[in-house]
Amino acid sequence: MTKNSSLIERLAPWIAVVALVVVWEVTVRLFNVPSFIFPSALDTAQALVTYAGPIGRHSWQTFWTTLIGFGLGVVVGLLLGFIIGSSRFLYNACYPLLVGFNAIPKVAFVPILVVWFGIGSVPAILTAFLICFFPIVVNVATGLATLEPEMEDVLRVLGARRLDVLLKVGLPRSLPYFFASLKVAITLAFVGTVVSETVASNQGIGYLMMSAGSQMRMGLVFAGLLVISAMAMVMYELFALLEKRMTGWAHRGQQR
Amino acid sequence: MSAAFVTFDGVSLAYDGTGNAIEDINLAIHEGEFVAFVGPSGCGKSTFMKLCTGLHAPTMGTVSVDGTPVAGPLKISGMAFQNANLLPWRTTLDNVLLPLEIVKPYRHQFRKRREEFVGWARKLLKTVGLEEHENKYPWQLSGGMQQRASICRALIHQPRLLMLDEPFGALDAFTREELWCVLRDLWEEQRFTVVLVTHDLREAAFLADTVYVMSRRPGRVIEKRSITLPRPRPLETTYEKPFIDLVQELRAQIGDVRST
Numbered sequence: 001m002t003k004n005s006s007l008i009e010r011l012a013p014w015i016a017v018v019a020l021v022v023v024w025e026v027t028v029r030l031f032n033v034p035s036f037i038f039p040s041a042l043d044t045a046q047a048l049v050t051y052a053g054p055i056g057r058h059s060w061q062t063f064w065t066t067l068i069g070f071g072l073g074v075v076v077g078l079l080l081g082f083i084i085g086s087s088r089f090l091y092n093a094c095y096p097l098l099v100g101f102n103a104i105p106k107v108a109f110v111p112i113l114v115v116w117f118g119i120g121s122v123p124a125i126l127t128a129f130l131i132c133f134f135p136i137v138v139n140v141a142t143g144l145a146t147l148e149p150e151m152e153d154v155l156r157v158l159g160a161r162r163l164d165v166l167l168k169v170g171l172p173r174s175l176p177y178f179f180a181s182l183k184v185a186i187t188l189a190f191v192g193t194v195v196s197e198t199v200a201s202n203q204g205i206g207y208l209m210m211s212a213g214s215q216m217r218m219g220l221v222f223a224g225l226l227v228i229s230a231m232a233m234v235m236y237e238l239f240a241l242l243e244k245r246m247t248g249w250a251h252r253g254q255q256r
Numbered sequence: 257m258s259a260a261f262v263t264f265d266g267v268s269l270a271y272d273g274t275g276n277a278i279e280d281i282n283l284a285i286h287e288g289e290f291v292a293f294v295g296p297s298g299c300g301k302s303t304f305m306k307l308c309t310g311l312h313a314p315t316m317g318t319v320s321v322d323g324t325p326v327a328g329p330l331k332i333s334g335m336a337f338q339n340a341n342l343l344p345w346r347t348t349l350d351n352v353l354l355p356l357e358i359v360k361p362y363r364h365q366f367r368k369r370r371e372e373f374v375g376w377a378r379k380l381l382k383t384v385g386l387e388e389h390e391n392k393y394p395w396q397l398s399g400g401m402q403q404r405a406s407i408c409r410a411l412i413h414q415p416r417l418l419m420l421d422e423p424f425g426a427l428d429a430f431t432r433e434e435l436w437c438v439l440r441d442l443w444e445e446q447r448f449t450v451v452l453v454t455h456d457l458r459e460a461a462f463l464a465d466t467v468y469v470m471s472r473r474p475g476r477v478i479e480k481r482s483i484t485l486p487r488p489r490p491l492e493t494t495y496e497k498p499f500i501d502l503v504q505e506l507r508a509q510i511g512d513v514r515s516t
Contacts, residue, residue: 150337157309158359158413159331168357172345249345249393 039219044226047219054208055220059227062193062205065121066231069128070189074182077133081140085174086166091145098137106131107195114200124196124204131192132185139181143174176250179243183236190232259323260284261449262308262417267317268474269303276315277303279474285451285466287416290443292452292460292467294506296513300475301453305419308451309333321417331359333417334410338425340402342394342409349390352377352408359413373412380408383445384438400431404438411442420452424459436462437491444488457506461485462494467506471513479509 021041027033028040035043048055084090084098106127113123147170155165197206205224212220244251262285270276278300285291293301306312307319310326319326334355342351356362356373366373381387384404394402403423410418420439424432440463443450454460460467461483469479483502485493493499 148339148341150339151341151343153306153309153311154335154337154341154409155354155358156311157329157331157333157335157419158355159329160358164358168354169343172343175345247345249395 036216036218039222043219044222047217048223048226051220051223055205055223055227058203058205058208058224059231061121061203062124062190062197062228063231065124065197065204066128066186066189066193069125069192070132070186072125072129073133073136073185073189076129077136077181077185078140078178080133081137081174081178082144082166082171084137085141085144086162086170088145091141095141098134102134106192107199110196110199113196119200119202121201121203123200124193124206127196128189128192132189135181135184135188136178139177140174143177144170147173176243176247179239179247182239183243186235186239187232190228190235194228259286261287261289261322262451263320264307265318265320267307267314267319269300269307269312270315271303276474278307278470279476281317281475281477283468283477283480285449287449288447290450290452290463290465292454292464293470294454294457294460294467294510295470295475296472296510297455298473299470300473301470302421303475304470305335305421305451305453308417309335309419330417332415333419334413334415335419335421336403336406336410336423338422340394340399340406342402342405344394347391347393348381348386348397348405349374349377351394351405352381352412354409355413362413377408377412380411381405383442384408398431400427400435403427403435407435407439407442411446411448414446414448416448418448418450420450420454422454423452425455432456432459433491433494439463440489457503457510458494461499461503461506462489462491469506469509469513478513481506 025041028038033040039047084094109130110123110127113126117123117126144166147165151169152165155169160168193204194206194209197204198210199206201207205228209221209224212218212224264281264283267281268276268279281304293304295301303312307314307326308321308330310319310321310328310330313327321330322332342348343354346354353373357366362369362373378387378390381390384407386401386404386408389397389401394405397405403426407420407423410420424435427435436459439450443463450463452460452463464483467479467481467483468477469481470476471478485499485502
């Protein structure tokens with residue numbers, strides 16, 4: 001009984017996917033929606049196979065620009081988070097600024113980036129970076145800033161310098177926050193890249209969808225959507241796995 | 257008696273403009289003495305600890321330890337609090353070793369002498385009955401076991417001054433009494449100086465040589481009481497008449513403080 005229910009639980013996500021595809025296909029057929037408005041699942045799958053070559057090329061473009069932007073975001077986010085989180089003064093000073101910056105829709109930066117760097121990969125990388133570093137900064141800074149004062153006293157009384165406390169306690173403590181933010185950041189990075197590609201590029205999935213859309217080839221547009229979603233999901237799962245491996249202590253504690 | 261180890265000379269401390277947290281404290285603690293501070297909540301007992309270890313500087317007066325005025329964190333002291341505050345990503349053994357990675361001169365010898373240090377930690381863990389749990393993580397230990405590990409961590413660098421801020425406050429009555437005995441035995445063996453801050457009068461009377469009773473905020477010392485019960489004190493002492501009378505007297509004093 002329990003074995004069965006755990007099997008069902010494991011299969012549940014796949015069942016949901018299949019159900020969605022079925023509903024999609026049935027709805028489109030039932031209402032006879034023309035393919036250039038809303039393609040059926042089958043049309044999308046066909047486009048995926050027919051244009052496998054171009055889709056592959058453009059997704060690779062999207063993939064590596066996203067990863068570079070994400071990588072930049074991680075490095076800058078970690079550094080900034082560490083600096084801001086290690087000082088109450090800086091934390092209070094910079095937090096409103098960061099929130100304000102984060103409130104700006106990142107697509108608004110794309111025209112500026114195009115003026116500065118021209119169209120192509122660079123604006124895509126930078127948009128991905130701009131959109132994904134914020135959650136990392138906030139999480140790392142918060143993890144560092146919420147250190148228990150008693151723990152700090154225990155170490156300070158031993159003559160620990162601020163850096164000792166940060167390295168021995170603060171950093172390991174903020175690791176779960178950091179890894180949690182990576183999952184959010186990688187998905188956001190994909191959003192950034194694709195947004196930039198639709199506006200200012202002639203490569204990448206975003207561009208592919210834009211140009212396919214203008215030719216009313218909606219099957220291809222939807223195929224592009226699927227590919228982005230699949231890439232983002234794989235990366236998300238990868239970082240979720242990494243999080244579990246690196247900070248098992250933070251999760252095992254909750255299971256008891 | 258040897259010369260005073262810790263002296264407070266007219267010490268007051270105000271955190272901000274709202275008045276003193278503690279006021280005009282004068283006392284002397286001898287090396288190897290076990291003193292306890294009791295008083296109503298908010299009487300500045302924890303403030304006292306911070307002054308003693310140099311985490312805070314007094315607003316007025318001077319605190320001296322070992323003959324020199326305290327001007328910064330004292331490296332010869334260890335601390336334990338009501339929360340064990342163990343690091344969840346370290347095993348019990350690694351948690352106990354943490355101070356040696358920080359305090360001088362051990363921090364520079366840590367890699368070279370690691371084996372030896374692990375030996376110290378194992379010995380301490382054995383004294384408190386945790387020898388079988390050294391590779392467990394804090395969340396796999398019970399509250400009492402965590403607190404034992406926390407005390408080991410406070411003692412690993414062989415401090416001359418042990419500061420305990422309500423270390424047994426969050427434990428159940430039986431575990432608490434068990435740990436009293438653990439602490440008593442550690443102290444009988446090593447004779448470091450202990451400053452214990454507590455709400456529990458029986459705890460203070462059972463463990464300490466001298467009990468200081470503090471008033472409400474601003475905290476002052478209103479009574480110094482030597483506990484003359486013979487040592488070593490078995491736990492049964494706490495159920496005998498002299499001990500009960502003593503606790504009742506202390507209780508009456510605290511009652512007076514609270515009602516004024």
